[in-house]
Each structure stands twice: as C-alpha cells, then as structure tokens.
Amino acid sequence: MNPTLDTIHSLRSIHGGFTDRKVTEEDLATVLTAATRAANSSARQAYSIVVVQDTDRMDTLIGYRASHALVFCADFRRQALLAERLGHRFSNDDVIGFVTATVDTVLAAQTAVIAARSLGIDSLITNGLHRRPLDLVHRELGLPETSVFPLIALMLGYPEDDDQPAGGRLPVEAVVHRETYRDPDDAELDGLVAAYDDPARRLGLSGLWDRREFTHYLDWFFLQWCGEPDPDRVPTGTVKEFQDRLVRSGFWWPER
Ligand SMILES: Cc1cc2nc3c(=O)[nH]c(=O)nc-3n(C[C@H](O)[C@H](O)[C@H](O)COP(=O)(O)O)c2cc1C
Incomplete structure (x- = not known):
C-alpha cells in the first residue's frame, strides 16, 4: 500500500449522519480544486x-x-454560452452528450470523495435529489432550464459515528472480464447469492433484510426493495418527472 491506496481503501459512505463541525473553507477549496483535476x-x-x-x-x-452539500450537475450551458458569445451554434445537447457529460461529472464527484477522505473528511454520495421534485431542485438552485441536469449530491462532513465500516464489495473476479465478457455460471451465481447472505461480507444494504421472511438477501432485494417488474409499465411519478426534465433540458429528444 501507499498513501493514495490507503486513502482509496479507507473510503466509506456515512449513512448515520454528520456532526455540526464545519469543513473549513481551505479544505473545501482543496477538495473542489482536486475534483476539477x-x-x-x-x-x-x-x-x-x-x-x-x-x-x-x-x-x-x-x-x-452535513457540513456542505456539493450538487454535481451535468452542464453544457457554459459551452452553449461560449459558442453564442462567438456567434456559433452549439449542438452537443443530445443523449450521447448527456452520457459523456455524466461521465465527466461523476469522475469529478468521485475525485472529490477521494480528496476529501485524504483530508479526514467523510462523505455520502446520494441521489436523494432524484427522490425530490426535480422542479424544486432546479428552482431552488437556480439551475438553467436547458443544458444543465443535477446528477448527484456529495455530502461532506464529519460523522456522528466514526466507527461505521465501509460496505463490502464483490470479489474482483466477479466484476472483471478478461478480453471478452462472460456470464457467471450457475456455481458462480450460487457463490454470489451466498456471499450476499453472509453478514460478515457486508455486501447488501445493511440492516434492512428481514432474515425471518426471506431465505436469501437477494430474495428480499428483488421482491421487496426492487419490486416486481411490470412489463406494461409506463413512466409515472419521479421517473416521469426525470424523463420530462431530460427532455426540457434538451438532453433527450422525444420521438418525433
Ligand atoms: C449513485 C449513488 C447513490 C447513493 N445514494 C445513497 C443514498 O441516497 N443514501 C445512502 O445512505 N447511501 C447512498 N449511496 C451510498 C451507497 O449506499 C454506498 O456506497 C454503498 O452502500 C457501499 O458502502 P460504502 O460506500 O460505505 O463502501 C449511494 C451511492 C451511489 C454511488
């Protein structure tokens, strides 16, 4: 290990809550500057x-x-304004542009997480924004209607409970493919089911699975947490709102 790997391996999400202690402006500036790298x-x-x-x-x-919330937004507006300033037209607002901007955005967010942890600041990445009315988020944050989409929030601060362990992870070989993609075979799938069942591996959503009602963690996960898929489903509620927002932002073109 080296200090960089030590920091990466010490990453954890804070689920319980953060104290009132504030991240200093100096540390915040360091985190934000690192994110932009x-x-x-x-x-x-x-x-x-x-x-x-x-x-x-x-x-x-x-x-x-938390001490601070950083709301990471996919954003082509700066580009659009720069283009306009120079008398050009800008046309990257489409679904591929959205995915590309999303990648830029989450790379910056995760870099912020690592930088913060290296300074002893804990964090929680959350898509809580998408469980709220997106119109409210746009309005409250003053986000422009087009070319900007709030993707993910990063809560920064110091945990109330400093003993919180990180979540476990699947064995590396379960997620890495060499040269070509290969589906896991039945034995490997059974191994993963057992791994999720083992509390010591901390692979699942902690504390939510009721062992008395479900044989396997993943039984609970697929039946209760995800819910049965509806083959005829039409977008409603927050999904509909999310889709509508994508269209309004210009990142998604409805079928013509
Ligand atoms: C896109 C995304 C959204 C998340 N949203 C939440 C959230 O709303 N609430 C929460 O407690 N954790 C959230 N998390 C944190 C995960 O639950 C956490 O990363 C996972 O359980 C692994 O734990 P660890 O980060 O401590 O290793 C989110 C993580 C990601 C990447």
Missing part, C-alpha cells in the same frame, strides 16, 4: 458544482444534512 471529454469539463451550506436547504433538496 478529473479527466473530462473534449476538454469541456461538462459539469458544474453547486455548493450548499445551509443544512435546512440540504435537507429539503437532498434529504440529508
């Missing part, structure tokens, strides 16, 4: 980071409280 497609840095310090606002918009 992540690779980005076509040197565009197709993201913006909105820093929220008011804990009540965080709670309303994201559902969590």
Whole structure:
C-alpha cells in the first residue's frame, strides 16, 4: 500500500449522519480544486458544482444534512454560452452528450470523495435529489432550464459515528472480464447469492433484510426493495418527472 491506496481503501459512505463541525473553507477549496483535476471529454469539463451550506436547504433538496452539500450537475450551458458569445451554434445537447457529460461529472464527484477522505473528511454520495421534485431542485438552485441536469449530491462532513465500516464489495473476479465478457455460471451465481447472505461480507444494504421472511438477501432485494417488474409499465411519478426534465433540458429528444 501507499498513501493514495490507503486513502482509496479507507473510503466509506456515512449513512448515520454528520456532526455540526464545519469543513473549513481551505479544505473545501482543496477538495473542489482536486475534483476539477478529473479527466473530462473534449476538454469541456461538462459539469458544474453547486455548493450548499445551509443544512435546512440540504435537507429539503437532498434529504440529508452535513457540513456542505456539493450538487454535481451535468452542464453544457457554459459551452452553449461560449459558442453564442462567438456567434456559433452549439449542438452537443443530445443523449450521447448527456452520457459523456455524466461521465465527466461523476469522475469529478468521485475525485472529490477521494480528496476529501485524504483530508479526514467523510462523505455520502446520494441521489436523494432524484427522490425530490426535480422542479424544486432546479428552482431552488437556480439551475438553467436547458443544458444543465443535477446528477448527484456529495455530502461532506464529519460523522456522528466514526466507527461505521465501509460496505463490502464483490470479489474482483466477479466484476472483471478478461478480453471478452462472460456470464457467471450457475456455481458462480450460487457463490454470489451466498456471499450476499453472509453478514460478515457486508455486501447488501445493511440492516434492512428481514432474515425471518426471506431465505436469501437477494430474495428480499428483488421482491421487496426492487419490486416486481411490470412489463406494461409506463413512466409515472419521479421517473416521469426525470424523463420530462431530460427532455426540457434538451438532453433527450422525444420521438418525433
Ligand atoms: C449513485 C449513488 C447513490 C447513493 N445514494 C445513497 C443514498 O441516497 N443514501 C445512502 O445512505 N447511501 C447512498 N449511496 C451510498 C451507497 O449506499 C454506498 O456506497 C454503498 O452502500 C457501499 O458502502 P460504502 O460506500 O460505505 O463502501 C449511494 C451511492 C451511489 C454511488
């Protein structure tokens, strides 16, 4: 191990809550600057980071409280404004552009997580934003209607319970394929089912699975947590709102 690997292997999400202790402006600046060092497609840095310090606002918009919330948004607006400024038209707002901007954005977010941890600051990545009305998020954060989409929030701070262990991970060989993709065979699938069942591996969502009702963790996960898929389903609720927002933002074109 070296200090970089030590930091990466010490990463953990804080589920319980953060204390009132504030991350200093100096540390915050270090984290934000490190985040912008992540690779980005076509040197565009197709993201913006909105820093929220008011804990009540965080709670309303994201559902969590911490020292700071960083809202990472896919963002082509800067590009569009630059193009306009020079009298050009800009046309990267489409679904491929959205995926590319998403990659830029999450690379920056994860780089922020690592930088924060190296400074002794803990974090929680959360998509709590997408469990809220997206219109509210857009309005409250002053996000432009087009070319900007809030993707993920990063809560930063110091945990109330410092003993929280990181979640476990699947064995590396379960997620790595050499040269070509290969489906796991039945024996490997059974091994994974057993791995999820073993509390010591901490692979599942902690504390939610009721062992008395379900034989396997994954029985609970697929039946209760995910719910039965509906083959005729039409987008409703937050899914519909998400899709509508993507269309309004210009990142997704409805079928014509
Ligand atoms: C896209 C994304 C969304 C997440 N949303 C939440 C969330 O809303 N609430 C939460 O407690 N954890 C959330 N997490 C954190 C995961 O639960 C956590 O990474 C996982 O359980 C592994 O634990 P660890 O990070 O401590 O190793 C999210 C992580 C990701 C990548």
